[in-house]
Amino acid sequence: MKKIWLLGLIFTLIVGVMAFGQVKTLYWNLGTEPPSLDPNISTDTTSIQVEQALFLGLTDFDDETMAVVPELATHWEASEDGLTWTFYMRDDAIWTDGTPVTAHQVEYSVKRTLDPATGSSYAYVLWIIDGAKEFNNEEGGTADGVGVKAVDDYTVQFTLNQPAGYFPSIAGMWVCRPLPVSVVEKYGDAWTEAENIVTNGPYELGEWVHEDHMILYKSATYYDVANVKIDQIYCYMIEEASTAMTMYEAGNLDSTSPPLEDMDRVKAVPVLSKELYIAPDLCTYYYGFNNEKPPFDNPLVRKAFASAIDRQSLIDYVLKGGQKPAQTFTCPGIFGHVDGVAEGIGYPYNPEAAKQFLADAGYPNGEGFPEVTLMHNTSEGHSKIAQFVAQSFMDTLNVKVNIVNQEWKVYLATCREDAPQIYRMGWCADYPDANNWVNEVFNSKSGSNYANYNNPAYDALVEQAAKETDPAVRLDLYKQAETLLCDTDCAIAPIYFYTIVNLTKPYVVRTYAPLGGEHWEQWDILPH
Amino acid sequence: MFEFIVRRILWLIPVIFVVSVITFVLMHAVPGGPFDAEKALPQAIIDNLNAKYHLDDPLWKQYVDYMYGFIRFDLGPSISYRSRTVNDILAQQWPVTAMLGLASFAIALFGGIPLGLISAIKQNSLADYASMGISMLGLSIPNMALGPLLIWIFALRLKWFPVATWGSPIHVVLPAITLGTAYMASFARLTRASMLQVIREDYIQTARAKGVKHTTVMLKHALRNALIPVSTIAGPSFAGIMTGSMIVERIFAIPGIGKYYVTSVGNRDYPVIMATTLVFALAVVFMNMLVDISYGILDPRIRYN
Numbered sequence: 001m002k003k004i005w006l007l008g009l010i011f012t013l014i015v016g017v018m019a020f021g022q023v024k025t026l027y028w029n030l031g032t033e034p035p036s037l038d039p040n041i042s043t044d045t046t047s048i049q050v051e052q053a054l055f056l057g058l059t060d061f062d063d064e065t066m067a068v069v070p071e072l073a074t075h076w077e078a079s080e081d082g083l084t085w086t087f088y089m090r091d092d093a094i095w096t097d098g099t100p101v102t103a104h105q106v107e108y109s110v111k112r113t114l115d116p117a118t119g120s121s122y123a124y125v126l127w128i129i130d131g132a133k134e135f136n137n138e139e140g141g142t143a144d145g146v147g148v149k150a151v152d153d154y155t156v157q158f159t160l161n162q163p164a165g166y167f168p169s170i171a172g173m174w175v176c177r178p179l180p181v182s183v184v185e186k187y188g189d190a191w192t193e194a195e196n197i198v199t200n201g202p203y204e205l206g207e208w209v210h211e212d213h214m215i216l217y218k219s220a221t222y223y224d225v226a227n228v229k230i231d232q233i234y235c236y237m238i239e240e241a242s243t244a245m246t247m248y249e250a251g252n253l254d255s256t257s258p259p260l261e262d263m264d265r266v267k268a269v270p271v272l273s274k275e276l277y278i279a280p281d282l283c284t285y286y287y288g289f290n291n292e293k294p295p296f297d298n299p300l301v302r303k304a305f306a307s308a309i310d311r312q313s314l315i316d317y318v319l320k321g322g323q324k325p326a327q328t329f330t331c332p333g334i335f336g337h338v339d340g341v342a343e344g345i346g347y348p349y350n351p352e353a354a355k356q357f358l359a360d361a362g363y364p365n366g367e368g369f370p371e372v373t374l375m376h377n378t379s380e381g382h383s384k385i386a387q388f389v390a391q392s393f394m395d396t397l398n399v400k401v402n403i404v405n406q407e408w409k410v411y412l413a414t415c416r417e418d419a420p421q422i423y424r425m426g427w428c429a430d431y432p433d434a435n436n437w438v439n440e441v442f443n444s445k446s447g448s449n450y451a452n453y454n455n456p457a458y459d460a461l462v463e464q465a466a467k468e469t470d471p472a473v474r475l476d477l478y479k480q481a482e483t484l485l486c487d488t489d490c491a492i493a494p495i496y497f498y499t500i501v502n503l504t505k506p507y508v509v510r511t512y513a514p515l516g517g518e519h520w521e522q523w524d525i526l527p528h
Numbered sequence: 529m530f531e532f533i534v535r536r537i538l539w540l541i542p543v544i545f546v547v548s549v550i551t552f553v554l555m556h557a558v559p560g561g562p563f564d565a566e567k568a569l570p571q572a573i574i575d576n577l578n579a580k581y582h583l584d585d586p587l588w589k590q591y592v593d594y595m596y597g598f599i600r601f602d603l604g605p606s607i608s609y610r611s612r613t614v615n616d617i618l619a620q621q622w623p624v625t626a627m628l629g630l631a632s633f634a635i636a637l638f639g640g641i642p643l644g645l646i647s648a649i650k651q652n653s654l655a656d657y658a659s660m661g662i663s664m665l666g667l668s669i670p671n672m673a674l675g676p677l678l679i680w681i682f683a684l685r686l687k688w689f690p691v692a693t694w695g696s697p698i699h700v701v702l703p704a705i706t707l708g709t710a711y712m713a714s715f716a717r718l719t720r721a722s723m724l725q726v727i728r729e730d731y732i733q734t735a736r737a738k739g740v741k742h743t744t745v746m747l748k749h750a751l752r753n754a755l756i757p758v759s760t761i762a763g764p765s766f767a768g769i770m771t772g773s774m775i776v777e778r779i780f781a782i783p784g785i786g787k788y789y790v791t792s793v794g795n796r797d798y799p800v801i802m803a804t805t806l807v808f809a810l811a812v813v814f815m816n817m818l819v820d821i822s823y824g825i826l827d828p829r830i831r832y833n
Contacts, residue, residue, distance in 0.1 A: 036610040043565070119580035121563065124570050137572040192611045210612070210620050211783030212694055236693060238781040242676065247691045250684055409560025409796055416568065426566065447568030 023231045024525045026508070027254045029244045030235045033211045037192035039174035040113040043121045045517075051174050052517025053203040053216055053233070058087050058106065058156070059172030063511045063519060066333050066432045068168045072101065072178070076171075082163030082469045083130075087171060089154040092223045095180055097198045103150035105178035110148045111135075112184070113175040122175050125430065128167070130159040165469050166335070169431035172516075202228050202521035211237060222521075229524040248503060254525075255504040260381065263320040266503065275503045278322040282429035282514045283498035284331045284437075285323075287374075287389065288451040290419040291491055295361070295370065299490055304357035305422070306347040306486075306493035308396040309389055314495070318388050321501045325349075326494035328482045329427075329437055333514060336434025336465070336478035345479075346486040346494065351396045358397050366398030375404045376424035377411040386424065389495075415450040423450060428498075429515055434478045438462050442485055442492075453491040458484045529824070536817045540810070547809040548598075548802065552591050555793070555801050562607045562796040581607055583798075594802060604799035608791070614803045617788065622807070624694060625777070625784035628707065629770035631700050635708030636715055636765070641751075641758065643712070644719025648754075649746060651724065659716060666713030675706045675779035692781040703780040707773050711765050715758055722754040729753075756826050763819035767811040771804075 034047040039055050042048055060071040073087040093101035110129070113120045114136045127133040129148060134141025147159030160167065170176070180191075180198040187196045194208040202224070203216035214235040218228050238244045241259035248256040258266045258276070266272045289296045289305070296302055311325035327346025330337045340346035347353075355365070363369040374390055376382040383405060390401040406414060415423050427448075430436050439462035440446060444454040458481055465477035485491050500512055507528035511519055561583070563574050578584040582593065597604055603614035643659040650656050669677075682702060683691040689702050726732065727750050735745045777786040785804065792800035823830045 033609070035608055038611060041610050116576040117580065119577045121565075121569055121573060121577065123576075124573055133572075136576070189605075189611050209783070210617075211787070236781065237783070238692065239787070240778045240781065243679075243692045243779055243781055246676075246679060246684065247693075250691045252691060407560075408794060409564050410558065411560075412564040412566070412568075413559040416564075430567075447570060448566075 024229060026230050026233045026520065026523065026525060027252060028233055028235050029238050029247075029253055029256055030214070031237070031244075032239050033237050034214075037197070037205070038189075039177045039179065040109060040118055040120050042174055048174055049517040050205075050214070050216075050235070051177070052201070052513075053520055054197075054199040054201045054205060055174070055177040055179075056093060056101070056200050057172035057174070057177050058089070059168050060519075061169075061172070061432065061513070061515050063513045066335075066515065068172065071172065072106075073171070076168060078167075082165070083160050085158045085160065085167050085171070086151070087156050087158075089156065090223065091154050093200055094221045094223070095198050095200045096204050096219060096221050097180070097183075098221065099180075100153070101178055101200050102153045103156035104153070105181055106156045106176060107148050107150045108181050109179045110176055111143045111146055112179065114146060115143065120175065122173075122430075125170060125173065126175060128160050128162060128164050128170070130161045133161075162467050163469050164435075164466065165471065165474065166431060166433035166435055169433060173431065203233060206232070213237065216520075224521070228521045230520060233520055245503075254508050255502060255510075257501055258503055260320065263501075272503065275506060277500070277502045277504060277512070279500045279502075279512050280324065280332055280514065281498040281500045282331055282333055282432070283426055284326055284329055284494055285385075285424075285426045285496050285498065286326070286329065286492050286494045288419065288423050288425055288492045289490075290421055290423070290450070290452055291454070291489075292452045293419075293421050295363075296421050298361050299488075300357050300361035301363075302490040302493075303347060304354045304361065304397060305393060306490050307350045307354035307357060308392050309493060309495060310349045310392050311495055312349070314385065314388050318384050319496070321499050323496040323499050326497050328486045329442070329492065329494050330434045330478065330482065331429070331437075331497045334429055334432045334434055334437065335471075336437070336475060338479045338482045340482070340486060340494075343479075345483050347490065354396050358399075363399075369397075369399045371400045371402055372422060373402050373404055373420040374422040374424075375406065375411065375414070375420040377408045378405045382424055385495075416447070419450040419452070425450065426498075432515060434474075434481075435462070435466050438478060438481045438485060439466055451491050453485070453489065455484060455489055455491075458489070529821075533817070533821070536813075536820070540813055543813055544806060544809060548595060548806060549591070551802060551805045552587075552594070555796070555798055556587060558796070560796055562798065564796075581605065594799070598802075598806065603803045606797055606800050608795040608797040608800070614799045617800065618785065618803060618807065621783060621785040621788065624782060625773075625786060626770055628700060628703055628773075628776070628782060628784060629766070631704035632708035632711065632769050633766050635704055636711035637762070639708070640712040640715025641719050641755070643716035645723060645746070645751060647716070647720040648723030648727070656720075660720070663713035663716040666709040667717075669709070671706055671710070671773065671775045672779065674709060675703070675776060678702045678706060679779075692779070694780075694782045699780075703776050703782060706779070707769060707776045711769065714761065714765075718758050718761065719754060722757045723750060726750045726754045752826055756823060759819050759822045759826065763815035764812055767808070767815040771808045771811050 030046050032046050034050050035044055036042050036047055037050055039051050042051060056072045058073040059068045062069050072089050072093055074090050076085060076087040078085050089103055095101060112118055113123050114126060114132050116136060116138055123136050129146060131141050131145035131147055135143060135146050149157050151157050183196060183198045184191045190196060194205050197205050202219060202222045204219040206217045207215040216233040218231050244253060244256045245258055245262055247253045266276055289302045291297060315323045327340030327348060328338045338345055358366060374386055376386045386403045390403050393399055393401050427437060427441055441448045442453050443462055444459050461477050461481040465474050468474045486494060504510060507526040509524040511522050513519055563569055563577050582590060605613050606617060647656040647659045679691055682688050690699055693699060732745060732750055735749050774786040774790050777784040788800055789804050792804060
C-alpha cells in the first residue's frame with residue numbers, strides 16, 4: 001500500500017515538474033532541531049511549525065483575523081448549556097498510508113495526551129474536558145471517563161466541566177490532532193522518525209537528518225493537494241542568527257529573522273529594507289513586581305516604577321524592531337485585548353507622575369527608598385533592556401537599582417520560590433483568548449503568578465469570564481480585569497508587545513501566522 | 529607494555545566512578561529541573577513527567593540505575609528530545625564532531641609542527657618572525673571572530689566554500705581551519721621552544737661533529753625528542769576537539785555533539801549531561817594513555833616497568 005502512495009507522490013512530482021519546469025522548493029530555517037514531532041508531547045514553536053504542515057487539526061486559525069476556521073471539522077455546534085461540543089469532520093481526509101482520518105483517532109489522541117504515562121506537558125489545557133483532570137492526575141479517573149467520544153466515524157463530541165467559549169481554539173491545538181493509531185502503537189517513541197511516520201497534512205516528512213536538515217514533500221494524499229503550490233520545503237536547523245542572515249544574503253535561505261545587530265544595516269540597505277516585514281506578534285514583554293516584597297507591597301511604589309519606563313525610547317534605541325508600547329497585559333489580536341493607551345488603562349511614561357507616586361508613597365525624591373533588585377535571565381537582549389529600564393528608574397525616581405542575572409532554570413526557580421522585587425518575564429499566546437493570559441498567568445492560584453498578585457475580585461472576574469458565553473459580557477469582564485491588574489493594583493508593568501521581524505525574498509508569496517505555525521500550503525514561489 | 533596498558537585501562541574504573549558521582553551530584557544540586565519553563569506547569573503535570581523519567585526515585589537509586597544502564601551501553605532517554613535516546617544522539621551527532629575534530633587536528637599537527645621547526649632552525653630570521661607572527665594571530669583570534677571572518681572572505685566574497693551547514697568534504701574546510709588554527713599555533717610555539725632547547729644538547733653537537741647531514745640531525749635526532757612536550761599537549765587537545773566545539777559547530781551550523789554539552793546543562797537534560805561528560809572523561813583518559821605510549825616510541829630512555 002505504501003508503495004502505491006509513494007508512486008503517486010513521485011507521479012505528482014513529475015507532473016509538477018513538467019507543468020512548471022521546476023520543482024518549487026522553499027529553503028527555510030527552523031532555527032533548531034525540533035525536540036519532538038509528536039503532537040501530544042510538543043511544547044515549542046519549532047516542533048509546532050513542522051506539525052502544522054504534517055498534521056491537520058479539527059480547527060485552524062485565520063492568519064489575518066485570528067478567527068477559528070474549519071480544517072478537519074467542517075462545522076461544529078455547542079449545546080445550549082455550552083457544555084457539549086460536537087464537531088462534524090470531513091470524510092475525504094486520508095493518511096499518507098491511504099487510510100481515512102476518523103473521529104476515533106481524535107478520541108485516541110485526546111486520551112493519549114491525558115494519559116499520565118504519556119507525560120504530556122500541555123495536557124493541562126484539556127482539563128476543561130469532563131473527567132480529564134481526574135484521569136491525568138490519577139485521581140481515580142479513567143480513559144473511559146474522559147468526556148471525548150467518537151459518535152461515528154466522522155463526528156466527535158466533547159463534554160466539558162464548565163462552559164468555555166474558546167473551546168474551538170483548544171480543539172484545533174496539536175494536543176488534540178488525530179494520530180495514526182497503529183503506527184504510534186507499533187513504533188512507540190520512534191513513530192515520528194521519517195521512516196515510520198504517517199501523516200495527514202499538506203506535507204509529509206521525506207527526510208529527517210537530526211540536527212542537520214529536514215525535507216518535507218507535498219503530500220499526494222492531502223485533501224486539498226490541488227491548491228498546494230510549493231512542492232518541497234527544505235528545512236535547515238541553523239541556530240546562530242548571524243549565520244542564517246549570511247545564508248539569506250548568499251541566497252541559500254528564502255526567509256530569516258535578522259539579528260538585532262544587523263537591524264540598522266537592514267533598514268539602510270535598499271534591497272534588504274524592501275524585503276523587511278514587521279508585523280504584530282502575539283507576545284507581551286513585562287516586568288513583574290513582587291507584590292509581597294516591601295516596598296513593592298505598596299501599589300503607589302509599583303505605579304511610580306511603571307510610570308518611569310520610557311517604553312517608546314526603549315523600542316526606538318534598543319529594540320529597533322517596531323514593537324508597540326504596552327500598558328495592559330493581553331496583547332492585540334487576542335480576544336479580550338484592551339487598548340490601554342487609547343482607553344487610559346495602565347501607566348504610560350510620565351516622569352512627573354512617577355515622582356509624585358513615589359512621594360505619595362512616602363519617598364519624596366527617592367529619599368529613604370531601599371536599594372531595588374531587578375532580575376532577568378542571562379541573555380544579551382534582556383540585559384540591554386534591563387540596563388535601559390534601570391537607568392530610567394534611577395534618573396526619574398532617584399533610587400538605586402541593582403541588576404542581577406541568573407541562568408534560565410535557576411532564574412525560574414528563583415521566581416517561583418521568592419521572586420525579586422522586579423523580575424522580567426514574557427508571555428505568548430497558546431490560543432487567541434484572554435483566558436490564556438489574565439486567568440492562566442495572574443489568577444492567584446496560577447503557577448506563573450510570580451508577582452504573588454492576590455486580589456479576590458480579580459480572580460472572580462477572570463473565572464467568571466472563562467465560564468461566560470456572551471462575547472460582549474466577556475469583553476467587559478476582561479476590561480475590568482486588566483484595569484485591576486495593570487492600573488488599580490498595578491501588579492505588573494507591561495513593557496511592549498512583540499513584533500515578527502522578518503526578511504523574505506521577493507519571489508516568495510507568503511502569509512504570516514502569529515499563532516500555531518506558518519501555513520506553507522498557502523504560499524507560492526514565483527519564477528526567479 | 530601490555531601490562532602497562534591493562535593497568536591504565538583498569539584505572540578507568542575509579543576515574544569514571546569519581547567523574548560520574550561528581551557530575552551527578554552537581555547537576556542535581558543546581559536549582560531548577562528539566563520541566564521548569566516560562567509557562568509554569570501544574571504540579572500534577574510535573575509529577576507525571578517525573579514519574580515517566582523516574583526522577584521521583586531517591587537520588588541514590590537514580591544513580592545506580594543510570595550506571596547500571598551505562599555499563600550495558602544503555603544511556604537512557606533524552607528528556608528534551610523526546611523521540612530520541614541518548615544512544616541515538618551520540619550515534620548520530622558524535623561522528624560529525626569526530627570528523628571535524630580529525631580534520632582540525634590534522635591542520636593543527638601538520639601545520640603547527642613544520643611552522644615551529646622552521647622557526648627554530650632559522651631562529652631570528654624573517655621566516656621565524658613570520659611563522660611566530662602567524663601563530664600569535666592564530667592564538668589571539670577567537671573562534672567566534674575567525675569563523676565569520678573566513679565565511680565573509682571565502683564564502684560570501686570569493687564563493688569558494690559554502691557559508692555553513694554540513695554534508696560534503698568541502699563543507700569541512702572552513703570550520704576545520706577555524707577550529708584548528710589555535711591548536712596549530714600552540715603546537716608551533718611549543719615545537720619551536722622545544723627544538724631550540726634540544727639543538728643545544730650535547731648529543732646533537734656529537735652528531736654534527738661526526739659529520740651527519742644537517743637535515744638528518746634536525747629531523748631524526750632533534751625533532752624526535754623535541755616532540756615529547758608536543759605530544760603531551762596533543763593528547764588532551766585531541767580529546768578536546770574530538771568531543772566538540774560548541775562555538776564552531778554553532779557558527780557553521782554543524783550537526784555535531786558540541787551543542788549538547790551546553791544545552792543539556794541549560795535544559796537539565798540529566799541523561800545527556802551524564803553521557804556527554806563521561807564520554808569526554810573517557811576520551812581524555814584514553815588520549816593520555818596514547819600519549820604515555822608515544823613517549824616510549826619517541827624517547828628510548830623511557831621504559832614502562
